[in-house]
Amino acid sequence: MLSLSQMLGNVSKAHFQSPDDWARSVTDVLRDAAIYHQAGNGFYRAQCDALGVDPAAINDINDLQDLPLLPIGMFKRPDAQVLLTCSLADVETETSSSGTRGAPSLARRNSETVTRALVGLIGTYREFFSLSGGAGLFLNPSDPEVSEMGLLKDFNILNSVFDDHAYLVADQAFDAREALEQLRRWKGHMIRHIVCPPFVVGRLLRFLEQENFNVRLDPYSMIITLGGWKRHTAETIPAEGFRERCHDLLAVRPGNVRDMYGMIESNMLAVECHLHRKHVPPWCYISIRDPDQIGKELAPGETGTIAVLDALNTSYPGFLLTDDVGDVETGTCGCGRTGQIINFRGRGPGGGLGHCPVSIERYLGSETGKDR
């Protein structure tokens, strides 16, 4: 079994635990996190009390589904600071996103959470991409719907493993020629990689097709995507066809086209192995919920609302009910890694706020809430 520090110190080892050790390790780190937030966060304690849940009683991985969840829509509220376990003065970063619908979401992180998340992300990138050196072409959309600060931050950390990089703004007027020119400048000197949301790669591929250009990147080049298609859903290319086109038009091996899944409110970033299966980090647990009965966890393989439990966060409870829909698989992947695989299937209808046992209004109106 591994502690949280041991997982962060050796991300690779944590991904290759035996299935039993994985279950015990993830249960332990999440139980400790829940105890921490229950003790230090009145709002979360009120949720535990309302559900009659004692985090200290969590003993088995099947008990994790009992933990109260914070609906992700709460992070859009102006009074979202009630979600914090740390004090506002301890907040180091405020990450905001306009998200896919409605008001911006604001995720606040203290320095301990930022440090843990950075260490976890670097370990994860190195585990899955084995990148060391080379050049990264970052195609960042300025589109406010996509240019989530969290997404860009995740990419910036990835940048630290490259020898050279270039940022291009890839908005509606995305200049594919400029991107190709940059790739040409690195040719023969460095292994070239492309990092951006999938719809930007889609535009680059369309340009190559229209202009009948033939670009050959390098044998070990990677295309790394994050962020979904969001409002560009009309341009969506199914994953397999997308990888085939990357191979045909950019000569990137399909195994080196890797997608990731995450959201700014969580430190959880699931990254594809070479078999294109998105591995949940060993310090996180995904619980798939019945949309009609949110307290009920669905069995592996069944599709429902995605809940993310993350042990890294000390700024607020990292136990979130998302608006996304998907399913999980548990066991040993063909790549040898254990734990959970997440399959993101799309956006749900949202509006999960009603699923919180004690609303922010009720909490702030109560005696306990007034003490804050």
Ligand SMILES: [Zn+2]
């Ligand atoms: Zn795998």
